[in-house]
Amino acid sequence: MGLPAKRRTKQSKRERASHFALKRFTLIACSHCHRRIRPHTVCPHCGYYQGRLVMKVTSKTEKRAAKNKKARGAKEEVADQKKEGKK
Numbered sequence: 001m002g003l004p005a006k007r008r009t010k011q012s013k014r015e016r017a018s019h020f021a022l023k024r025f026t027l028i029a030c031s032h033c034h035r036r037i038r039p040h041t042v043c044p045h046c047g048y049y050q051g052r053l054v055m056k057v058t059s060k061t062e063k064r065a066a067k068n069k070k071a072r073g074a075k076e077e078v079a080d081q082k083k084e085g086k087k
């Protein structure tokens, strides 16, 4: 492991650290729903980017309903298979 040739002074350490602070990110208005979003990103609220729909945004309740429907479908399939097996 290399050792630093000279001790770093308080001033040089602090001067370097002056750039460490995090900068506040900028927000712009979405062109479709006008909510505040990060620039150059797909709007997480409506799924639009540069005036085009590029991503389908589903709400939590919609996702849950789809999941339940899928699970119910799988259960019915298993039940049907059992019935067929008994016959």
Ligand SMILES: [Zn+2]
Pocket (backbone or CB within 6 Å): 030, 031, 032, 033, 034, 035, 043, 044, 045, 046, 047, 048
């Ligand atoms: Zn939007």
